[in-house]
Amino acid sequence: MAVAMGFGxxxxxxxxxxxxxxxxxxxxxxxxxxxxxxxxYLAGAVLGAYGWAHGQERRIGLASLAATTLLLxxxxxxxxxxxxxxxxxxxxxxxxxxxxxxxxxxxxxxxxARSEHVPAMHFGGVGLGIAFSSLCVWLAPLAGAAGLxxxxxxxxxxxxxxxxxxxxxxxxxxxxxxxxxxxAREKPLTWTRPLTVVTLTYGLFGFGYVIxxxxxxxxARDASGGHSIEFLAWLLTGLSAALSVYxxxxxxxxxxxxxxxxxxxxxxxxxxxxxxxLPLPYAPLAGGLMLxxxxxxxxAYGLQIGRHLAPESPRKALALMTAAFGIGQIIGPVVAxxxxxxxxxxxxxxxxxxxxxxxxxxVIVAELRRIxxxxxx
Numbered sequence: 468m469a470v471a472m473g474f475g476x477x478x479x480x481x482x483x484x485x486x487x488x489x490x491x492x493x494x495x496x497x498x499x500x501x502x503x504x505x506x507x508y509l510a511g512a513v514l515g516a517y518g519w520a521h522g523q524e525r526r527i528g529l530a531s532l533a534a535t536t537l538l539l540x541x542x543x544x545x546x547x548x549x550x551x552x553x554x555x556x557x558x559x560x561x562x563x564x565x566x567x568x569x570x571x572x573x574x575x576x577x578x579x580a581r582s583e584h585v586p587a588m589h590f591g592g593v594g595l596g597i598a599f600s601s602l603c604v605w606l607a608p609l610a611g612a613a614g615l616x617x618x619x620x621x622x623x624x625x626x627x628x629x630x631x632x633x634x635x636x637x638x639x640x641x642x643x644x645x646x647x648x649x650x651a652r653e654k655p656l657t658w659t660r661p662l663t664v665v666t667l668t669y670g671l672f673g674f675g676y677v678i679x680x681x682x683x684x685x686x687a688r689d690a691s692g693g694h695s696i697e698f699l700a701w702l703l704t705g706l707s708a709a710l711s712v713y714x715x716x717x718x719x720x721x722x723x724x725x726x727x728x729x730x731x732x733x734x735x736x737x738x739x740x741x742x743x744x745l746p747l748p749y750a751p752l753a754g755g756l757m758l759x760x761x762x763x764x765x766x767a768y769g770l771q772i773g774r775h776l777a778p779e780s781p782r783k784a785l786a787l788m789t790a791a792f793g794i795g796q797i798i799g800p801v802v803a804x805x806x807x808x809x810x811x812x813x814x815x816x817x818x819x820x821x822x823x824x825x826x827x828x829x830v831i832v833a834e835l836r837r838i839x840x841x842x843x844x
Contacts, residue, residue, distance in 0.1 A: 468589060470632035471565035473596010473705070474625045475535035475558055476504065480681055481604040481701045482542075482625075484688040485618040490546045494685075498804020501681045502797050503552035504559040505673075509793030511563025515786040524568040529637050531564040536629040543615075543622035563789060569640065571782055574774070576641055587713040590767040594759060598705025600625060605698040656783040661841040662776040664834045665725075668827040669769045669788050672732060673795025675824035676762045678803040678816050679739055679754055680704075686742070686813050687751035700751035707759030715764040724775075725838040728768045729831035735761035736824035743814040766792075775842050 483497055492500075520527050538558040545551060570589065577585025607620040615623070679686075683704065687697045718727050738757020745753055770785055777784035803816035831838070 468592030469596030469599065470532050470629045470636065471535055471562050472593040474539060474600050474629050475562045477597050477680065478600040478625045479504065481601050481684045481697065482618055482621040484685050484697065485621060487685065489616040489618045494804045494807040496548050498800040500548065500551050500555050501800035504555035505793055505796035507556035507559025508563045509790055509797060511560040512567065512786050512789035512793050515563060515567035520568060524572055525640060525642055528565055528569040528572065531561040532633040532636055534561040536626050536633055539622055539629055540626035543619035566789065567786055572640065586767055586771060587716060590712045590763050591709045593763050594705045594708025597708055598702050599628065601698055601701035601705055603628060654779040656777055656780045656787065659776065659841065661838040662773065662784065664830065665769065665772050665776065665838065666788050666791050668830055670791030670795045671823050671827045672765055673792035674799045675820045675827065676735060676758065677796045677799035678820045679742055679758050680762065681800050682803060682813050683751060683754055683758065696748045696751055700755035703752060704755035704759035707756050708763040711760050711764045712767045723839050724768055724772055724842060725831060725835055728765060728772060729828050729835065731761045731765040732824050732828035732831065735765065736821045736828065739817050739821035739824065743817045772842065
């Protein structure tokens, strides 16, 4: 997850300010490139919902990580918005395949072992990747790579780290069954009301979180936060994300899985408001902290809820929820980039995202009894 998501998807955020400077990208260009990544993620999620990969999950997952490494390096080789968008599209496809197939293996083994720690450790890798990508971007200018722009050095460094991570995963990722049903194929997905509600809110969450997740570092630079504040904001995002899934699990016995999911949506909405309402340097730092503390927990717990609500077709549920999430992500950066270019700041799109998350949290609270009743006790 550190390679596929922390670097493959989210390293775009800390590298974006340097790209905008080096390549002369506008906020709208940046939003278009980001959305291309999410279109690829959506395509991968939809393709992953079908049975063509049955028995090949490990091979496809590792190939996707290798592709992520190559595509990170490719981002430093062009200045064309069209080519950059194509590369990010393919990177999104690779990220989705990694998320679906590798998560299926890891979470399946965790369920078989009855381990409560596996999901937290697995999804915590996203936060570790985010934190390490921030560190790489901060250290890259100090290395003084001859003949390379700042953004090129950032992308090539990320590719090297991803290569090392891919080798580690290839050595450690288990083979064998990915679920308790052995070689049996999954049944068609049954859409119950709880599953439908959770999937819809999960899709809207994709819109709500992605604006800050894409533009947080650029927002810090626009507000003259300085290189150190940019680094610290994204580092806080990664570190809090790495710990969040583990720490939030202590609230599950008190509020239930669906209750914690709702609390996370509402807390993230508050964090978005703080991102545009607090003075510097506190705004990007608070925004990064609140984003990291919630978005991976919401992602992980949302997918866990989906798996529990579709016990006979968990991979299909995971893939289609990821697809809904992907639609939200595609719309978010385009809307944010367009509004930021029109208004001169990211305040308006951030507040719209906060409103969407408040609505999502309210819907889950309203449906809490039905969802909780459908979950295993």
